[in-house]
Amino acid sequence: MLPSVRRVTERDVPLVIRLHHAALAAAGAHAGPGPWDDDLEDVAGAYLDAGGEFLVATAGPVVVGMGALRPVDAVTAEVKRMRVLPRWQGRGVGRAIGEALLLRARQLGFGRLVLDTTAQQKAAAGLYTSLGFERTGAAVVAGLPSVLFAREITPAQP
Template sequence: MSKDEVIFRRFAPADTDNVWHLHTTASQDVGVCSPEGTWGDDLRNIGEVYIKSGGDFMVAHIGSDFAAMGGLKPLDNDVVELKRMRVHPSFQRRGLGRRILRELESRAVALEFKQIVLDTTTIPGRGSKTL
């Protein structure tokens, strides 16, 4: 494995601290500071919330650095929600967001979901986009 090779894989419990760090770093970089409390509970319990519920959670790393992540959280038997997509600021503008999205789309197909939905937060003062 080269130091620049991107590895995509399923979340493992040992990744919990790295996932939390990536989440907070990427969120702060765009000016979003999550409130304390239950808002981040899903990231502290990825195995139950995403994987055991029938969805998935993927991480990407370059060498030992966590570069990107994202989850699939089932809403019902046919619909899965795309959640917690993040790319570390140091690795942005390299196509990692697109690549982690493709990995998650492939997982959704393999898990036999028929639809992927996305809900996103609007940052005050930055406007919003319709996808």
């Protein structure tokens, strides 16, 4: 059974932070704690109040996955913080979050999504490709070699 996907709440924040560190450590992609994680201390301010979104996938009281949208400009949003607990990976949680974020991006009026993932996260890259994202380049993000992706979407009509 797939977990349910919903908007994050303040009560979820400690679970979101734990999930973030656990998923990155398991993937060998954790740059360690630093200012690049400050957005997780203020999810509402960094995402929701900024015109974006932050979703969690829950199985009972446990947050097993998460993903967010952060506006870049009026047309573009960045997919951020896509994480799934290691024991839940490969069970459709990432796809459910990705599809929910695509829908929400359309509802918010975005026409383009961008994202990055570390080069060693091959499963994540495969998920993004299966969701219609195309590789657009490479960069070093938070000290880690990363792959850049983008996808055009059709915004919902008001």
